[in-house]
Amino acid sequence: MATVKKHTTFGGQLRQLRETAGMTLREVAANIEIDPSLLAKIERNQRQPTKHLIKNIADFFEVNEKELLEEFLSDQIAYKILDEEADLNILKVAEEKVAYIKTLRNE
Amino acid sequence: MATVKKHTTFGGQLRQLRETAGMTLREVAANIEIDPSLLAKIERNQRQPTKHLIKNIADFFEVNEKELLEEFLSDQIAYKILDEEADLNILKVAEEKVAYIKTLRNE
DNA sequence: CCATTCAGGACAAATTTTGTCCAAAGATAA
DNA sequence: TTATCTTTGGACAAAATTTGTCCTGAATGG
Numbered sequence: 001m002a003t004v005k006k007h008t009t010f011g012g013q014l015r016q017l018r019e020t021a022g023m024t025l026r027e028v029a030a031n032i033e034i035d036p037s038l039l040a041k042i043e044r045n046q047r048q049p050t051k052h053l054i055k056n057i058a059d060f061f062e063v064n065e066k067e068l069l070e071e072f073l074s075d076q077i078a079y080k081i082l083d084e085e086a087d088l089n090i091l092k093v094a095e096e097k098v099a100y101i102k103t104l105r106n107e
Numbered sequence: 108m109a110t111v112k113k114h115t116t117f118g119g120q121l122r123q124l125r126e127t128a129g130m131t132l133r134e135v136a137a138n139i140e141i142d143p144s145l146l147a148k149i150e151r152n153q154r155q156p157t158k159h160l161i162k163n164i165a166d167f168f169e170v171n172e173k174e175l176l177e178e179f180l181s182d183q184i185a186y187k188i189l190d191e192e193a194d195l196n197i198l199k200v201a202e203e204k205v206a207y208i209k210t211l212r213n214e
Numbered sequence: 215c216c217a218t219t220c221a222g223g224a225c226a227a228a229t230t231t232t233g234t235c236c237a238a239a240g241a242t243a244a
Numbered sequence: 245t246t247a248t249c250t251t252t253g254g255a256c257a258a259a260a261t262t263t264g265t266c267c268t269g270a271a272t273g274g
Contacts, residue, residue: 008207024250035234040251047232074197077184078204088205090181091198097185098195100115131219145264147220154263 010068010075011045017061018043032056045075117175117182118152124168125150139163152182 008016018028025043029036032053041047049057054072058065081088115123125135132150136143139160148154156164161179165172188195 009204026250036250037235037252038233041233041253044252046253050232069191070193070197070200073187073191073193074200074204077187077197077201078208080180080184081201081205082208084176084180086177086180088202090177090184091202093177093181094184094188095195095198097116097181098188101185101189133219142265143220144222144266148222148264151221153222157263 009045009078010049010072011043013068013071014057015043017057017063021061028060031060045079048072048076116152116185117156117179118150120175120178121164122150124164124170128168135167138167152186155179155183 018025021028025036025039029039032039033056034053038047042049042053049072051069054068055065057063058068077091080086081090125132128135132143132146136146139146140163141160145154149156149160156179158176161175162172164170165175184198187193188197
């Protein structure tokens with residue numbers, strides 16, 4: 001089970017997996033059953049992978065699915081912050097809210 | 108300029124602002140020009156406010172617009188984590204990715 | 215009783231996202 | 245150069261999600 005390089009984007013990691021395997025977009029796309037153009041877009045973070053696709057990618061490259069999913073989720077949060085030009089401290093606030101909302105739901 | 112109570116949800120804060128002002132949903136809704144039912148849903152975090160609406164709310168209750176917007180964004184992140192049942196450490200990863208993506212863009 | 219407020223379901227309309235197709239650009243080799 | 249293969253990226257229909265409104269019913273307070 002290969003481990004995934006940290007602190008790049010989801011797409012960047014995917015590209016790295018593919019290049020490490022020495023494969024083309026077309027080849028990998030065929031294996032994970034998507035259009036090569038879509039795979040290219042995902043590698044460039046222009047399209048988001050579905051969960052099902054993340055599973056296929058994890059299976060194909062033999063990486064941990066949960067790890068890959070978390071990479072994707074952290075990407076989404078990072079891009080949201082960048083898009084909104086938000087202050088990084090909202091992450092701390094979000095963390096506190098998670099705890100707060102959990103207590104709300106246990107009532 | 109009133110300051111907003113921390114560590115609740117966006118909707119919770121909005122409700123608090125309204126109740127502190129002693130106003131009904133209908134009254135506030137009329138002032139910020141939305142349907143009362145929509146306002147009720149926003150207060151219960153069942154609908155998301157648009158940015159324009161956040162501005163109207165900030166103006167109406169005389170609270171800081173940027174602060175309110177950040178409350179909304181941190182809500183979105185918190186709900187994403189809860190929905191996905193993600194580990195909180197993805198927030199740390201997201202923070203690192205923000206820095207990383209910023210360097211990517213300056214190339 | 216009547217009037218008012220709020221919760222919440224249903225649903226069409228609006229908006230966003232997805233996935234595919236195609237053309238063009240880039241790379242490599244002969 | 246030409247031929248071939250890979251990758252990029254635009255356009256766009258289809259699919260999925262979100263929004264805002266309307267309506268009904270429950271609860272509260274005269």
